[in-house]
Amino acid sequence: MFILGIETSCDxxxxxxxxxxxGPNNGSTLAGTSTMRECRIIGSLIHSQADLHSPxxxxxxxxxxxxxxxNLIPLLEKLLExxxxxxxxxxxxxxxxxxxxxxxxxxxxxIAPQNPELFETLSNAKLIxxxxxxxxxxxxxxxxxxxxLWVGITFAQALSELWNIPVIPVNHMxxxIIGSLIxxxxxxxxWQKITDLDFPSLAFLISGGHTExxxxxxxxxxxxxxxxxxxxxxxxxxxxARLLGLPYPGGPQISNLAAQAxxxxxTSPISLPRPMINSNDLHMSFSGLKTAVLYAIRKITKDGERxxxxxxxxxxxxxxxxxVIEVLDAKLRKAIDFTQTRTIIVGGGVSANxxxxxxxxxxxxxxxxxxxxxxxxxxxxxxxxxxxxGSIHPISSEKIRADGTKSL
Ligand code: KG4
Ligand code: ZN
Numbered sequence: 501m502f503i504l505g506i507e508t509s510c511d512x513x514x515x516x517x518x519x520x521x522x523g524p525n526n527g528s529t530l531a532g533t534s535t536m537r538e539c540r541i542i543g544s545l546i547h548s549q550a551d552l553h554s555p556x557x558x559x560x561x562x563x564x565x566x567x568x569x570x571n572l573i574p575l576l577e578k579l580l581e582x583x584x585x586x587x588x589x590x591x592x593x594x595x596x597x598x599x600x601x602x603x604x605x606x607x608x609x610x611i612a613p614q615n616p617e618l619f620e621t622l623s624n625a626k627l628i629x630x631x632x633x634x635x636x637x638x639x640x641x642x643x644x645x646x647x648x649l650w651v652g653i654t655f656a657q658a659l660s661e662l663w664n665i666p667v668i669p670v671n672h673m674x675x676x677i678i679g680s681l682i683x684x685x686x687x688x689x690x691w692q693k694i695t696d697l698d699f700p701s702l703a704f705l706i707s708g709g710h711t712e713x714x715x716x717x718x719x720x721x722x723x724x725x726x727x728x729x730x731x732x733x734x735x736x737x738x739x740x741a742r743l744l745g746l747p748y749p750g751g752p753q754i755s756n757l758a759a760q761a762x763x764x765x766x767t768s769p770i771s772l773p774r775p776m777i778n779s780n781d782l783h784m785s786f787s788g789l790k791t792a793v794l795y796a797i798r799k800i801t802k803d804g805e806r807x808x809x810x811x812x813x814x815x816x817x818x819x820x821x822x823x824v825i826e827v828l829d830a831k832l833r834k835a836i837d838f839t840q841t842r843t844i845i846v847g848g849g850v851s852a853n854x855x856x857x858x859x860x861x862x863x864x865x866x867x868x869x870x871x872x873x874x875x876x877x878x879x880x881x882x883x884x885x886x887x888x889x890g891s892i893h894p895i896s897s898e899k900i901r902a903d904g905t906k907s908l
Contacts, residue, residue, distance in 0.1 A: 502542075502589055502634045504659070505887025506572070508652030509644025509672045510708065511552075511559045513571040514883035515579055516544040517589075517634070520891040523693055537892060538691045539682065542588045543579045544877065544884040547571045554747045558738060565647040569617030572655050573625050580627040588688055592631040595662065600629055603662060615654055622658060631663050638890020641669035643709065668890040672881075673710060674722070676847030676874075677703045678892055679885025684875030694892060695872060702841040704832055706856070707848030708734035708749070713782050713835045716845075726782020726835060733824060734850045736786035740793045740820050744813055755853050757817035768819030769812045770796040775823075777830050782838065784831055786824070793820055821855060829859045836867055843870045852879040 501521065507514040520539045549567045553559045583589050595603070604623050612619035622628075639656035642649055653669075660667045680703075681695040703714040711734075712727035731739070734751055741750020744757075761768075772792050775785045796816060800808055808816075836844070844864055850856065857873055864871035878885050 501636070501891060502632075503668075503887045503891045504634050504637045505670075505883035505885075505890065506637065506639040506652045506656050507672075507675070507881055507883040507886045508564075508568040508572070508648050508655075509640045509642070510648060510881055511549040511564050511567075512881040513547040513549070513568045513575060514545065514881060514886075515572070515575040516883035516887045517542040517579055517583065518884065518887045518891065519589075520694075520888075521691075523696075537694045539694055539888065539891070540688055540691050541684075541686055541884060542688045543582055544686070544882060545575045545579060546877075546880075546882050547575055550749055557742045557748050559645065559748075561645045561647045564645060565615075565651055566617055568648055568651040569615050570621060572618060572651065573621035573628070577625060577627045580630075580632065583632060584627070584630070586688070590633045592633050592663075594631065595629045607658060611654055611658060615651055618651055618655060622655075628659070628662060634663065634665060636666050636668050636890065638668040638670045638887050640672045640675065640886050642672060644672055670886045670889045672886075673705055673707075673712075673714075673847075675885035675889045676705055676707065677714065677716070677845055678889040679878040679882065680845045680847045680851075680872045680874040681892075682875075682878075682888065684877055686877075694888065697845075698842055700839050700841050701843040701845060702835055702839050703845040703847060704828075704835070704860075705848045706733050706828065706846070706850035708732060708738065708850075710848065711784055711786070713831070715839050715841075725838070726784070726831065729776075729783055729785040730787035731785075731790060733784075733786055733828065734848070736790050736824065737850065739790045740817075743790070743793055743797055744817065749849075751850055751853060754817045754821055755855065757814050758821040758855070761811075761814035761818035764811075764814065766811055766815045766818065768815040769800050770816065770819070772796065772819050772823045774826050774830075777827050780834075782831055782835050784827060789820070789823060821853075825856055825859050828856060829863055832860060832863055836863075836869065841869065843872065845872045847874055847879075849880045852876060 502519050505516040518539050518541055520537050523538045637656045639652050656667045683692055685692050699718045701716040705712050709732050711732045713725045715723045715725050737754050738750040741753045746753040775788050800812055
């Protein structure tokens, strides 16, 4: 089964194509108790808009929407160029000139008014007229920035109409979970196993919009058992970076400074709190920590009378990162105790953080349990995880939509 993935929930425009099949010893289970499937990655392309949003200190939704509209078709055509060159999938035929014109005429009314950039590139597209043997399109339906999400959904619907194949709506956070279940291998000729889960599994999702523990029970039943009360952990990294005069996205910037501080054996000029570290639940809070950094900067600079030295900045970045890690790790331990899980899955952009990965790995090893961390290609937003989530159990994705429980 060939699945095209589309992701436009935030500031990454992404397209991916995979083929999946049941794994050995597994006949037909899709949404049952087993995830035993195999996949091969035919292509996964990501166009980051981070540089464009950097001056705004965060993602600017209308700009993101416009950029997705401009970039989706070029990314897809690049992918189709590869598949036609290496013949990794066959073509089912081509749209006749008349049929193509009729569709474009229709899209000029249905797509152009809301998404002029998408319509413009779509009407000039060449390769999508040759219908590839793709079986379904998996698209992120949420959570994310509404204007950005709609571009991807509109695009998926247009392709579905052109190619006459179904659309599978995928929850972005589920994508972050499933994306961590593969051993990333971009060699398109190689089949790789999608890790089989034992239940209950525990996912810790740490991204720019979410910080939550998700218990996964048989049949891929998801329950959120803990989350942030306010800012997400990635959001805290981004906001603190802005306070320190660093560009968006702030996570990699802060962790860079913190690494420098450690290698120079610096100490922090001020100690920061570890919010909710001792609370007897799985909830977290990061907004107070960001405010504590603001007050620390005011104190160090004597309310702006002097600037912070480079060493003070490095020390403060390190103290912030240490505080985040201590809180996340303490909560992870509580979540393991609570769920008695044997498998932790970590997902979301913040899981790219080296110190966080090391700390979680150490904890998993102390407990003697398995930990699945995403490969760097799939730690941030990407369409590979969306295609995988769509293929692994489309039924549950549908359920997420039907129940209205989009907030996973
Ligand atoms: O999952 P993601 O790409 O987008 C959302 O769905 O939110 O996560 C983006 C977040 C940003 O807040 C970014 O600063 C953070 O992930 N991030 C990091 C690191 N790399 C990205 N945070 C801490 N350390 C990193 N190395
Ligand atoms: Zn994400």
